[in-house]
Amino acid sequence: MTPLAGFLLVxxxxxxxxxxxxxxxxNAILVLIGIELMLNAANLNLIAxxxxxxxxxxxxxxxxxxxxxAVAAAEAAVGLGLVISIHRHAHTTxxxxxxxxxx
Amino acid sequence: MNFVFYVLAALTVVGSLAxxxxxxxxxxxxxxxVAFAGLALLFLDLDAQFAGFAQILxxxxxxAILVVFAILLTKGSETPKDGVFSKxxxxxxxxxxxxxxVLGWAVLQxxxxxxxxxxxxxxxxxxxxxxLIGRYVLPLEIVAVLLTAALIGAVIVAMHDKEGAK
Numbered sequence: 001m002t003p004l005a006g007f008l009l010v011x012x013x014x015x016x017x018x019x020x021x022x023x024x025x026x027n028a029i030l031v032l033i034g035i036e037l038m039l040n041a042a043n044l045n046l047i048a049x050x051x052x053x054x055x056x057x058x059x060x061x062x063x064x065x066x067x068x069x070a071v072a073a074a075e076a077a078v079g080l081g082l083v084i085s086i087h088r089h090a091h092t093t094x095x096x097x098x099x100x101x102x103x
Numbered sequence: 104m105n106f107v108f109y110v111l112a113a114l115t116v117v118g119s120l121a122x123x124x125x126x127x128x129x130x131x132x133x134x135x136x137v138a139f140a141g142l143a144l145l146f147l148d149l150d151a152q153f154a155g156f157a158q159i160l161x162x163x164x165x166x167a168i169l170v171v172f173a174i175l176l177t178k179g180s181e182t183p184k185d186g187v188f189s190k191x192x193x194x195x196x197x198x199x200x201x202x203x204x205v206l207g208w209a210v211l212q213x214x215x216x217x218x219x220x221x222x223x224x225x226x227x228x229x230x231x232x233x234x235l236i237g238r239y240v241l242p243l244e245i246v247a248v249l250l251t252a253a254l255i256g257a258v259i260v261a262m263h264d265k266e267g268a269k
Contacts, residue, residue: 003108005214007149009207010112014119014138016203021123023195024188029128029173033135036166037119040142043158051149052217056224059234063242065154066231069161070246074253076166080173081257087177088263096189 007048015041028083028093032076039072111148115141126187128174136167150223153231 018037025031043065050061087093118138125131139162146155189195235243 001214002217002219004217004219005210006108006112007145008210008217010115010145012203012206012210013116014142015206016199017116017119017123019202020196020199023198024192025123026187026189027128029170029177030123030131030187033122033131033170036135036162037122037138040139040158040162043154044142044145047146047149047151047154051151051224052219054218056226057230059226059231062151062154062226062231063234063239065151066157067239067242067246069154069157070250073161073165074250076169077257078253078260080169081261083173084176084261093177 002052004048004052007044011041011044011048014038014044026094026096028086028095028098029080031095032079032083035079036072036076039068039075043068043072107148108145111141111144115145129171132167132170132174135170136163139163139167150226153226153228 015038018034018041021034021037022031023034025034046061046065046068050056050059050065053061083093086098090098092098115138118134118136118141121134122131122138125134139158143155143158143163146158
């Protein structure tokens with residue numbers, strides 16, 4: 001197995017674990033943790049393809065990963081702000097109890 | 104595929120598994136930090152020094168702290184009586200396993216064609232800075248606007264409105 005295949009398998013495993021967490025946990029914060037893991041697995045893919053791609057000096061994959069990190073930070077800030085806002089309104093972060101669109 | 108890679112891969116996978124499976128939410132956040140550190144070390148193993156240290160600064164330094172703050176503000180560390188997994192956990196697990204099966208199959212099918220990456224790329228921080236203000240200057244500015252908007256938006260969303268209806 002080539003090194004690139006190893007990194008891609010690790011990224012696929014972390015992505016699946018994050019997806020399982022986002023789909024099975026009840027707590028909204030844990031769902032956000034799952035989404036963060038999925039974004040990080042995608043970053044690992046980008047960096048691995050950059051390292052083992054034909055033109056690493058063009059920096060394309062590296063730039064994608066850096067911008068992805070910045071966008072993920074913005075996503076985490078807004079997502080956790082939304083969770084705090086929902087908790088203040090509904091006094092719970094349990095997603096199974098949030099079954100109304102009307103406040 | 105050396106020893107270091109296996110250790111880092113095991114650290115990352117165990118950390119992310121613990122982040123998803125543990126019952127106490129604070130323990131989940133700490134396990135998430137371990138997973139982020141493992142990913143940062145994998146970046147360093149891939150000769151991407153800048154991305155690795157950016158990962159440490161942004162994720163371990165900021166996002167993990169933000170998650171801990173959110174847990175403490177929402178009293179999320181109290182384990183609910185009726186379990187931590189949702190009612191439809193079996194379907195979610197099935198979907199995640201199917202996604203991993205497809206991804207793993209695709210990687211293993213194409214594994215013989217993937218390049219070995221014989222030459223180590225020599226990329227300095229200076230190269231990254233020149234690329235950021237040269238070819239990638241427009242995305243850089245857009246990210247700057249996005250981060251400002253996200254900062255203001257997160258504060259407004261989470262702000263306590265005393266005059267609002269109860």
